[in-house]
Amino acid sequence: MRSDRHTRAPLRLKIAAGIGLAFLHLPILLIFLYAFTTEEKSYQFPPPGLTLKWFAVTWNRPDVWEALGLSVRVASISTVVALTLGTLCAAAISQTRFFGREAISLLVILPIALPGIITGISLRSAFNLAEIPFSFWTIVLGHATFCVVVVYNNAVARFRRMSGSLIEASMDLGADGFQTFRHVILPNIGTALLAGGMLAFALSFDEVIVTTFTAGQQATLPIWMLEELVRPRQRPVTNVVAMVVVLVTFLPILAAYYLTRDGDQISGQGK
Amino acid sequence: MPHAVSFQKVSRHFGSVRAVDAVDLEVEPGEFFAMLGPSGSGKTTCLRLIAGFEQPTSGHIEIFGETAEGVPPYRRNVNTVFQDYALFPHLNVADNVAYGLMIRGVGGTERLREAEAALEMVKLPGYGARKPGELSGGQRQRVALARALVNKPKVLLLDEPLGALDLKLREQMQDELRLLQKSLGITFVFVTHDQGEALSMADRIAVFNHGRIMQTGTPEEIYRRPKTRFVADFVGSSNVLSPALTQRLGGPAEWASLRPEDIRLSTEGAEAVVTATSFLGSATRVTLDLAGEKLTVLHPAGAPVPAPGAKVRIAWDKAALHLMGPEA
Numbered sequence: 020m021r022s023d024r025h026t027r028a029p030l031r032l033k034i035a036a037g038i039g040l041a042f043l044h045l046p047i048l049l050i051f052l053y054a055f056t057t058e059e060k061s062y063q064f065p066p067p068g069l070t071l072k073w074f075a076v077t078w079n080r081p082d083v084w085e086a087l088g089l090s091v092r093v094a095s096i097s098t099v100v101a102l103t104l105g106t107l108c109a110a111a112i113s114q115t116r117f118f119g120r121e122a123i124s125l126l127v128i129l130p131i132a133l134p135g136i137i138t139g140i141s142l143r144s145a146f147n148l149a150e151i152p153f154s155f156w157t158i159v160l161g162h163a164t165f166c167v168v169v170v171y172n173n174a175v176a177r178f179r180r181m182s183g184s185l186i187e188a189s190m191d192l193g194a195d196g197f198q199t200f201r202h203v204i205l206p207n208i209g210t211a212l213l214a215g216g217m218l219a220f221a222l223s224f225d226e227v228i229v230t231t232f233t234a235g236q237q238a239t240l241p242i243w244m245l246e247e248l249v250r251p252r253q254r255p256v257t258n259v260v261a262m263v264v265v266l267v268t269f270l271p272i273l274a275a276y277y278l279t280r281d282g283d284q285i286s287g288q289g290k
Numbered sequence: 291m292p293h294a295v296s297f298q299k300v301s302r303h304f305g306s307v308r309a310v311d312a313v314d315l316e317v318e319p320g321e322f323f324a325m326l327g328p329s330g331s332g333k334t335t336c337l338r339l340i341a342g343f344e345q346p347t348s349g350h351i352e353i354f355g356e357t358a359e360g361v362p363p364y365r366r367n368v369n370t371v372f373q374d375y376a377l378f379p380h381l382n383v384a385d386n387v388a389y390g391l392m393i394r395g396v397g398g399t400e401r402l403r404e405a406e407a408a409l410e411m412v413k414l415p416g417y418g419a420r421k422p423g424e425l426s427g428g429q430r431q432r433v434a435l436a437r438a439l440v441n442k443p444k445v446l447l448l449d450e451p452l453g454a455l456d457l458k459l460r461e462q463m464q465d466e467l468r469l470l471q472k473s474l475g476i477t478f479v480f481v482t483h484d485q486g487e488a489l490s491m492a493d494r495i496a497v498f499n500h501g502r503i504m505q506t507g508t509p510e511e512i513y514r515r516p517k518t519r520f521v522a523d524f525v526g527s528s529n530v531l532s533p534a535l536t537q538r539l540g541g542p543a544e545w546a547s548l549r550p551e552d553i554r555l556s557t558e559g560a561e562a563v564v565t566a567t568s569f570l571g572s573a574t575r576v577t578l579d580l581a582g583e584k585l586t587v588l589h590p591a592g593a594p595v596p597a598p599g600a601k602v603r604i605a606w607d608k609a610a611l612h613l614m615g616p617e618a
Contacts, residue, residue: 182374182376184372184373184374184376185376185378185379187341187343187363187370187372187376188370188372188376188377188378189378189389190342190343190362190363190364191341191343191363191364191368191369191370191438192364192369192389192390192393192437192438192441193364193390193393193394193441194364194389194393195362195364198393202389202392202393203378206378206380206381207379207380
């Protein structure tokens with residue numbers, strides 16, 4: 020609140036903001052609501068009754084566990100791949116100067132700007148050409164393409180704020196490359212990597228488009244949900260799973276937001 | 291005893307830019323050595339060559355008799371105080387100072403004790419628990435100094451160590467650095483573009499220009515007997531007289547340097563016109579036009595100052611006119 024004149028928004032603006040928020044969040048609340056409904060074949064409003072039994076049903080369905088397990092594994096390994104490649108890319112781009120640096124930086128970011136369907140089609144044809152059978156690993160590769168970008172963006176921003184002479188100072192004080200990475204670079208970019216990794220995990224966890232092109236018979240959790248909605252049997256199970264997905268993706272994104280926000284104090288020390 | 295640092299025909303080229311061009315240099319053990327020059331003159335690259343951040347394109351470097359080419363910075367017994375101090379922002383002051391000891395595997399209590407001793411040496415006792423972000427510029431510099439000295443380097447390199455400090459602090463640090471250097475007996479090599487700093491602190495100075503050393507000598511030699519026009523002009527803004535003017539003033543047809551404080555306004559001698567005056571406090575700088583060439587005179591405070599446009603006569607002791615040869 021910088022000035023008293025702006026402390027009270029006009030009523031009409033408040034209503035507009037309320038409508039906007041409702042538009043964004045009511046559908047999500049509906050999903051939560053229908054996780055508790057007693058009617059399992061169609062979504063009628065209002066729900067005829069409320070029950071907790073779908074949580075038990077979900078818990079006992081092996082296909083849910085299978086899909087969840089696959090999603091978690093894919094997201095974890097994509098994140099690890101992204102952390103490695105993204106950090107290396109960011110280090111190369113920000114610590115050295117070479118011809119075409121900006122172009123390469125753009126090429127690294129491009130996959131996230133490309134529509135997922137293009138990434139999906141191109142990967143599918145590439146896998147076909149190389150005669151790679153669709154498997155767990157093709158899904159991971161597909162996800163890694165955009166996960167790398169998220170890590171890269173976070174890491175490169177932190178690298179830019181880190182004074183280049185810190186690395187030289189460390190070497191000067193007797194630390195070799197590995198020691199410098201461990202004692203100076205990692206502590207300074209650690210929170211950025213954690214934030215990037217969490218975002219990458221969340222992105223991978225709810226990815227549908229690229230996955231449909233790169234998965235074989237396996238279904239990740241989002242794909243499973245899509246399939247489940249088609250047949251009207253135990254529908255609220257899908258809603259229960261949706262709640263879980265919201266929690267699993269929302270919490271890391273929230274944490275990533277707080278981590279990068281505080282990052283200023285960690286490496287933004289001025290001269 | 292070998293030289294502390296010795297350069298033999300050392301060059302460092304970046305593409306077509308000759309940052310350092312066939313430099314020969316010898317720094318003696320225990321010496322306070324200054325590398326002085328304008329920006330882009332190659333002095334910082336020379337410092338980085340000693341530290342190991344750069345490798346020579348050609349030539350040979352020795353540090354205390356040991357070949358330095360190909361040896362990475364972390365295997366050289368040389369430490370650097372960086373221009374921006376480069377303190378590790380995620381570590382507190384004590385851990386910053388103890389960093390080199392930690393890397394060498396010195397135990398926790400032992401290295402913190404040594405770090406505190408080093409902090410005491412730079413007059414920051416008890417500052418160990420603070421973060422670099424909480425310190426002033428002058429304090430950060432002392433921490434950077436302690437962090438380098440705690441490793442007991444054979445050569446300490448300082449890159450524009452006082453550049454970011456205000457005038458008063460700078461003068462204080464000049465004295466302290468000199469005292470510290472004399473008491474520790476460590477060879478100091480420092481880079482500066484400030485000739486006053488080089489003259490007041492260094493035992494010997496190398497004046498750099500365009501990647502080459504123009505002259506090496508004691509501050510007195512550099513100041514009194516510059517070998518080239520560049521040195522005369524850069525070190526203390528001496529008047530550089532063209533061969534024609536030197537001849538007109540009764541000397542041989544050679545380039546000459548004449549210090550502003552050696553010229554006095556008098557009743558006899560060459561006639562000149564005052565073009566400008568500026569008050570400096572302890573003296574007044576009088577700019578003269580002497581037969582079409584610009585000449586500055588440091589006129590002591592107290593004496594009456596001629597107004598611009600006035601005609602004056604100037605004189606100097608014959609010994610003050612320093613000849614630099616016809617091709618300087």
